[in-house]
Amino acid sequence: MSIDITNVTRTYHLPDKNVHAIRHVDLHIASHEFVCLLGPSGCGKSTLLKILSGLERPDEGTLEIDGTKVNGPGRERAVVFQDYALLPWRTVRENVAFPLELAHVSRKDREEKAQEYLKLVHLEKFADAYIHQLSGGMRQRVAIARALVQQPDILLMDEPFGALDAFTRMELQSELVKIWQAKRPTIVFVTHDIDEAIFLGDKVVIMTPNPGKVHSIVEIPVGKPRHRTGPDFNFYRDKVYKEFSLVNEYAVEYYI
Numbered sequence: 640m641s642i643d644i645t646n647v648t649r650t651y652h653l654p655d656k657n658v659h660a661i662r663h664v665d666l667h668i669a670s671h672e673f674v675c676l677l678g679p680s681g682c683g684k685s686t687l688l689k690i691l692s693g694l695e696r697p698d699e700g701t702l703e704i705d706g707t708k709v710n711g712p713g714r715e716r717a718v719v720f721q722d723y724a725l726l727p728w729r730t731v732r733e734n735v736a737f738p739l740e741l742a743h744v745s746r747k748d749r750e751e752k753a754q755e756y757l758k759l760v761h762l763e764k765f766a767d768a769y770i771h772q773l774s775g776g777m778r779q780r781v782a783i784a785r786a787l788v789q790q791p792d793i794l795l796m797d798e799p800f801g802a803l804d805a806f807t808r809m810e811l812q813s814e815l816v817k818i819w820q821a822k823r824p825t826i827v828f829v830t831h832d833i834d835e836a837i838f839l840g841d842k843v844v845i846m847t848p849n850p851g852k853v854h855s856i857v858e859i860p861v862g863k864p865r866h867r868t869g870p871d872f873n874f875y876r877d878k879v880y881k882e883f884s885l886v887n888e889y890a891v892e893y894y895i
């Protein structure tokens with residue numbers, strides 16, 4: 640499903656000031672596209688993702704899914720957060736099946752579907768474990784399976800790998816690419832990690848703060864899975880660094 644954001648603005652009114660979290664944002668995301676929202680803390684990435692999920696309303700502007708205006712959450716969209724948001728008193732299988740329970744799917748179908756998606760994230764052997772028995776990477780796999788079990792057309796991910804160590808993070812990035820290739824959802828992925836955005840994104844939306852806005856969009860027409868050390872990767876990495884005007888700062892650091 641495609642997403643169109645037109646002239647979206649969200650301002651938070653605090654007692655002493657107004658914070659322009661995002662201002663006049665326009666963005667088109669094509670069906671099946673993998674888009675990364677990239678920028679420093681406070682540039683409005685999470686606010687934009689919350690608006691896409693319907694959890695937050697814009698003050699101005701519109702959100703359209705496949706050409707239809709929407710004003711709240713919908714079953715075609717699922718969200719994965721950084722902090723997993725899992726239920727500790729339920730097993731892994733029960734966590735994954737939870738959205739199906741809310742949708743009144745029969746027990747047998749729930750269990751079958753949960754098993755299918757646990758397999759997809761390589762956790763089928765941990766179906767009966769509890770959340771506290773899992774590592775951070777495994778917990779995030781459960782959260783991804785729980786989002787995917789709803790078979791959403793759109794997957795919204797807010798720094799899902801932000802709390803993971805570098806190795807686990809790279810492993811999950813590779814797996815997410817495989818899942819995207821297999822299921823082809825439209826993915827909007829928030830990150831402040833440049834390498835992560837270049838590894839994953841068909842398009843990297845570069846955002847800047849005060850007020851939060853789209854600074855530019857870098858298209859990455861490189862096939863996946865991508866090689867993190869290849870010339871293509873370095874070319875786009877350089878391009879994104881230049882967009883953030885980080886090249887000079889980087890050079891100074893290098894010479895010191």
Ligand SMILES: Nc1ncnc2c1ncn2[C@@H]1O[C@H](COP(=O)(O)OP(=O)(O)OP(=O)(O)O)[C@@H](O)[C@H]1O
Binds near residue numbers: 652653683686851
């Ligand atoms: N509920 C809120 N009330 C007041 N201000 C808010 C609220 N949510 C966000 N903000 C402010 O809006 C701005 C954008 O926040 P947002 O979380 O969208 O940015 P972000 O790019 O996702 O940052 P981070 O990477 O740190 O999560 C920030 O200045 C933030 O402090």
